[in-house]
Amino acid sequence: MSQATAVREQAGRKIGRSAVIEQGAGDPAWLRARRAEAWDIYEATPLPSTRSEEWRYTDVARLLALDGLVPTAGGAMAGRALPDGLRRAMEQDRESAGRIVDVDGSVVSVELDEALAAQGVVLSSLREAARAGVPEVEALLATEAVPASDGKFSALNAALWSDGVFLYVPRGVRVDRTIRLSRWVSQPGTATFTRILIVAEELSQLSFVDEILSPDFSTVTLANTAVELFSRAGAQVQYVSLQRMGEGGFYLANQRTLAERDSTLDTLNVALGGSVGRVDLNARLLGPGANSDMLGLYFGDANQHFDFNTSQDHVAPNAHSDLLYKGALDGAARGVFRGIIRVHDGAQGTDAYQTNRNLILSDTAIATSLPNLEIEADDVRCSHGATVGQLDAEALFYLMSRGLHREQAERLVVLGFLGEVLSKLPLGGVVEKVTQAIKAKLRYV
């Protein structure tokens, strides 16, 4: 099928029950049923409104006309040469243990180190894994982590997802090098629904970088992602999301991490691109000794709007979580951080921290920071803090008194401010790549 035909065929599609049925063609019965049920939930769930606390600052009804979007079917770009923008981003990456490429919601290539495959590591298109009857997919897809019942967009994703990633690392297998997902959205006005399901069995180790890019669009283009991360006892998992979409991109992600006993499940969310970015991240600490470091970095300019809604659920006692989100906002950009630490009844010995810092670079940029605590146990150590500050005049003078031009001084302060987050997760090539992207945004020369 030629690409032109594919686009024409897609053009008639709308978000609706018939698209859900089309999307499920070829799926096993359990998955078709799960999609249908998710659609029912979607229809029964109202669109989040700014009257609800969690969506107060992001007016989806105004920003996103769901009815006008064309859901991508997947498969349309298979066999085509990779777009230049995607290829350039991939060339910057260091060596990886595996790589999966997704264009317009469909996986176009998968590579995995042969030695790892021989050890039982699985890296696959999620759609293919589901169709091949992989038991973990049936058991864990949209059930425990990001089920349809989670909310309007989780339901929509569970009903309409076209493809994504299934990564499975067996017990005791350590994947030293990073596994990468490189995603590209090419068609304006489309809605792409992607899922990522990662299972790290006991005492295994992996790091996964999920990068999404697109050109600039003149119309709103949705990339919706559901991320489900499981770290079993003693496993170590790092998940990094690099959101570098172009103008018009609307990035909407639901991420949930389930960390069992003595496991580490760390995340880093980097938001640099797109017109709107909304990330809901829920970290659940399910076993004693579990640990989640949650890092975030955002840098907005022009009219960019970033909204992070995080929660740290301490279900088990003696677990640790530490969140640090830092953002710089220029132009008329808006940054929203809402975070909550919930220490459940019986989660004694919890250590939970939450910090959000914002640097405002213009008179028209706005940062809103809403940290919160909800504690139902008495033997806990928790803290939260939030700051919104401007470039310090004394710091600027200090740098300028050494000969730096005002712009150079500002850039250096911003890079240093955001760099603190990257220094906490020194993952192969991520620091350099994000630093480069920030520099490009700062028009650094």
Place this chain on the structure above:
Amino acid sequence: MDDSPILVVTGLEAGVADEDLDILKGVDLAIGPGEIHAIMGPNGSGKSTLAKLIAGHPGYEATGGSVEFDGEDLLDMEPDERAQAGVFMAFQYPVEIPGVSIANFLRTALQSRLEDGEELDLFDFQELLMERMELLDMDVAFAQRPVNDGFSGGEKKRNEILQMAVLKPALALMDETDSGLDIDALQIVARGVNTLREEDPAMSVLLITHYQRILNHITPDVVHVMVGGKIVESGGPEVALELEASGYEEYRKAHAA
């Protein structure tokens, strides 16, 4: 060597920006190449304001008089332009810049002195930095630390001296660099200044201080006493010693009269 003064301050009147508060009330001062001048004075006399004004601190504003550096009107220049012209101020309270290493900061500072499109050679820079650190007897790892972030008072001063050594100014303003320093830190500053003077005898120094003790380590050519926004006496090192013995009271009375 051209002996005409590198810094000429004439009738300088100044105050806090956006406030009707006079601090300097007509200061005259000329510093020749290679000269070390010390300005001493009680708290609130305006001596620190003078240093900040010369460096271009945005919090202060000249309301009268002039400051010429190397024949150019300094008051018309941005702080970065003054730095590039050869003015350096060692801060009383150096600012913390988290996440920016000293090496990166200094590299950017040197890069800023190049023409547009010209690129600082990284190997040359590394070599220069190593050589400067060796000159000051400093540990190489120091340059990898974020600028002043979590530094002790002594480390902050050390960092100021390193920056001065790398940037090689024609005029170094030491803004109460000795305040709150223990004797070890004081000696770091003094040794640094003396080492750089030995290397470049043409470097001029304006030392702002409340205390006489730093002058035991850096020998001034001229000592000025500033009281009430004016220089009320100038002379040789003996002026500082007299001050140490009698205090500022006499000058205050004379000034008030």
